[in-house]
Amino acid sequence: MGVKKIQTIKPQVNKVDPSNPDTIPKFVDELPIPSVARPHKTIKGKSYYEITMREAKHRFHKHMPATTVWGYDGLYPGPTIKVNRNERIYVKWKNQLPLKHFLPIDRTLHGSAGPPEVRTVTHLHGANVAWESDGHPEAWFSRNFAETGETFTRKVYEYTNRQNGATLWYHDHAIGITRLNVYAGLAGLYIVRDAIEKKLKLPKNHYDIPLIIQDKSFNQDGSLFYPENTDPPAPVNPSVQPFFNGNTMVVNGKLWPRLKVEPRKYRFRILNASNTNGYTLRIGDGRTFFQIATDGGLLTKPVELTTLPIEPAERSEIIMDFSKLKGKRLIMQNTNDEGNMSVIMRFDVTLPLKQKDSSEIPTSLLPDNQPLEEKCADKIRLLTLDAMQDEYNRPMMMLDNRMWHDPVTEKPVIGDTEVWRFINLMNFPHPMHIHLIQFKVLHRRPFDLERFQQDGNIQYTGPPIEPEPYERGWKDTVRADVGMVTSVIMKFTENPGKYVWHCHILEHEDYDMMRPMDVIEED
């Protein structure tokens, strides 16, 4: 007769090993919302902030030990700065970090030989800002400003915020070690609001939520892992990587968090702050959402989407309507990857509706009153994205076959409209970022790569392809696709000075995919 064997399964003590993502349970931490920075004082009616970079302990996951990070005000992500359009503010970025870096510095890279070993400079990504406050890579400073780089001119940065309401972000930009400083935690959001946006009935306050997505890897003891060398190893150690792929997904500083939401509309400000990885976002089984903004602010009208690609440094704002999804759990996925990296976070529609949702998805957002036409360009620049091998047989990527330290070749004139054509000669897309301005993507056009490599002539192999629906607004970062010439158009209106343009894969930017850009005034 069937004697039932009673299985006594010992409840498995799920030992979390931070170095093994399979052992880390998902959706156990609530999504944190980064705190809002408060001004230290006002000077003649203008807000003055002091934000100090510090080493701190941060808990990425409930079941993991605390991790050493570097954070603005010791916070990871840094505090969100919120301003109004045209509101002038001052920020003194201070460095009180240790004198030794906790991540591996490759001293063969431009400007990273040191001393000092730990250099920082804060760039406000997407901002229309005077160059002295832009966070030029050579304007670095060490702890307590003891030493400074050659383009350092001021301790207190001034932001005029003369631009559309938008989700910008600030992050470290120190020459040669940007990838390490950002990976250590030096990144935060900067939100500009304007009157046009305020008039729209978009979800606001608790229903306006930032999602800062990054990938990380950890050692067994819970410390951040960043590879010291390539695989197989390069002859120099430590050595820069051609890319970094983490094995966990972090949103607002937590691993695979969950967010309890009400059955109503939410606005999500999404930033991909990863070193290398691009993602394609999808919610639930491919739920519809509406994109309302790109890097530089609102679109002319909302775009209905079910998937949304987002490259490093790109921002995208969406409205997701949970009103008919009461009780549901929806996973935000990354369809570019499989396994752990295909999961980002979860929305649990479990909160009761506090009050009637009076927010709207407007039919129109921002009027396009500054159309830029290719035929009106004052200057067209052809700029290649290339790769070669360095003396240690490592790949080194470059822009226009030049290195960072080569003389300036991009010198746009104030008042001019320029078209830049990024000619990608590599087999990998690169998110190209230009400081100071917001541009529009004109088109991508396939070309004959072999022919170009033979004689340097662009032979197009097809008609121009319109920008994707999700990139038809103001942008400061664009995916330069494989086999394509990607064209963007922009107008230089103010702020002459020393800026840069670069690939926003941080491992590329550091070696050596970054170039100076001098914005000049006509004599």
Ligand SMILES: [Cu+2]
């Ligand atoms: Cu790149």
